[in-house]
Amino acid sequence: MKRALITGITGQDGSYLAEFLLHQGYEVHGIMRRASTFNTERIDHFYVDPHQAGARFFLHFGDLSDSSQIDNLIYNIKPQEIYHLGAQSHVRVSFDIPEYTGDVTGLGTTRILEGIRRSHCDARFYQASSSEMFGAAPPPQDETTGFLPRSPYAAAKVYSYWMTVNYREGYGIHASNGILFNHESPRRGQTFVTRKITMALARILAGKQTHLYLGNLDASRDWGYAPDYIEAMWKILQMDNPGDYVIATGQTHTVRDFLEEAFEYAGLDPDSHVRIDPKYFRPTEVDILKGDPSRAIRELGWEPRITFRELVRIMVDADMEQIGLEPPGEGKRILEEKKFKWLGRP
Numbered sequence: 001m002k003r004a005l006i007t008g009i010t011g012q013d014g015s016y017l018a019e020f021l022l023h024q025g026y027e028v029h030g031i032m033r034r035a036s037t038f039n040t041e042r043i044d045h046f047y048v049d050p051h052q053a054g055a056r057f058f059l060h061f062g063d064l065s066d067s068s069q070i071d072n073l074i075y076n077i078k079p080q081e082i083y084h085l086g087a088q089s090h091v092r093v094s095f096d097i098p099e100y101t102g103d104v105t106g107l108g109t110t111r112i113l114e115g116i117r118r119s120h121c122d123a124r125f126y127q128a129s130s131s132e133m134f135g136a137a138p139p140p141q142d143e144t145t146g147f148l149p150r151s152p153y154a155a156a157k158v159y160s161y162w163m164t165v166n167y168r169e170g171y172g173i174h175a176s177n178g179i180l181f182n183h184e185s186p187r188r189g190q191t192f193v194t195r196k197i198t199m200a201l202a203r204i205l206a207g208k209q210t211h212l213y214l215g216n217l218d219a220s221r222d223w224g225y226a227p228d229y230i231e232a233m234w235k236i237l238q239m240d241n242p243g244d245y246v247i248a249t250g251q252t253h254t255v256r257d258f259l260e261e262a263f264e265y266a267g268l269d270p271d272s273h274v275r276i277d278p279k280y281f282r283p284t285e286v287d288i289l290k291g292d293p294s295r296a297i298r299e300l301g302w303e304p305r306i307t308f309r310e311l312v313r314i315m316v317d318a319d320m321e322q323i324g325l326e327p328p329g330e331g332k333r334i335l336e337e338k339k340f341k342w343l344g345r346p
């Protein structure tokens with residue numbers, strides 16, 4: 001039985017990946033912060049008592065700022081695959097806490113890579129690199145595009161990207177970067193713009209909120225569906241040789257497009273409810289991201305299955321249902337059709 005170790009297990013991607021790997025027959029170990037005891041909502045539905053016979057899911061306390069515990073966990077668990085997804089992942093917040101972001105999102109990666117090197121463990125390593133690293137580089141962005149980071153978050157991810165490449169080339173570690181463009185879902189954190197929109201929409205429909213305050217509506221992002229992208233992470237680590245892959249849909253839409261698509265689907269007029277608040281603007285913005293996933297399609301045999309329009313419907317349906325409303329239902333139907341067999345709940 002293969003053993004995987006996941007950092008960021010309580011996050012959007014960590015929760016989906018754990019579910020996917022358990023479905024593939026893996027033993028899954030996740031690292032969570034002490035504070036995450038109260039933030040296990042995304043993994044509660046597949047948590048089983050680790051003392052139960054045949055249990056394959058184990059949680060361990062740890063923090064990316066604490067190398068001794070990371071070393072212990074890697075040494076004791078001896079995983080065959082490590083998916084490093086933990087990070088201070090919010091771009092806007094990284095301007096407020098740049099030093100912390102550098103420590104956790106940047107140096108945290110080095111702590112894991114050093115743990116692998118020092119323990120002589122032959123784990124394959126996946127680094128959660130980001131399209132934010134491209135920053136101001138004109139689209140379309142692929143594996144050959146130079147990085148022009150536009151935030152402390154992006155700069156920390158560029159550092160982690162290069163540390164991953166250096167440990168691969170210097171020490172022969174099977175270390176890969178998945179350069180993932182924005183991917184969203186009903187499990188997306190509530191302060192990222194897509195989820196902020198779909199949650200506010202549901203709350204407005206339920207009469208719990210009247211207005212939604214947003215920042216720059218003109219930014220364009222290449223938005224995909226998180227469970228699609230989780231499968232790409234796994235495929236990257238199954239390759240005989242490590243490498244770096246752009247994972248994207250190849251389509252780009254503005255924040256305004258997302259807003260209008262969501263409100264129209266739910267039968268509301270955004271102009272009556274949306275207001276602009278300058279506090280959500282960033283000191284430096286990434287204007288447009290549009291990935292070229294040709295290499296992943298060619299070498300990994302990976303392709304996104306959910307379109308932008310479908311993603312919006314999946315997210316609106318889920319948030320309406322969560323607040324106790326009857327959703328239009330197209331999103332639920334799309335998920336049933338596309339059959340992500342390993343998905344316990346959206």
Ligand code: NAP
Binds near residue numbers: 036089131189
């Ligand atoms: P997320 O929902 O924000 O999850 C981040 C995870 O990291 C959470 O489990 C969080 O734990 C954990 N974490 C934060 N600080 C930590 C620390 N000091 N020590 C240990 N764990 C810590 O992020 P996501 O959307 O799943 O993204 C996963 C990874 O992919 C991140 O590295 C992100 O930067 C990167 N990425 C995301 C996207 C995207 O569009 N989603 C695109 C490209 C790359 P708590 O629950 O305790 O907060």
Ligand code: F7E
Binds near residue numbers: 193196286
């Ligand atoms: O912003 C604009 C904002 O915070 C998207 C992370 O997962 O993806 C994510 O980073 C756009 C930006 O995601 C609001 O200015 C307008 O242009 O949802 P976001 P992000 O910054 O693209 C990348 C790939 C990652 O790696 C990151 O970890 O939307 N925007 N109004 C707003 N954004 C937010 N959050 N809130 C607003 O009110």
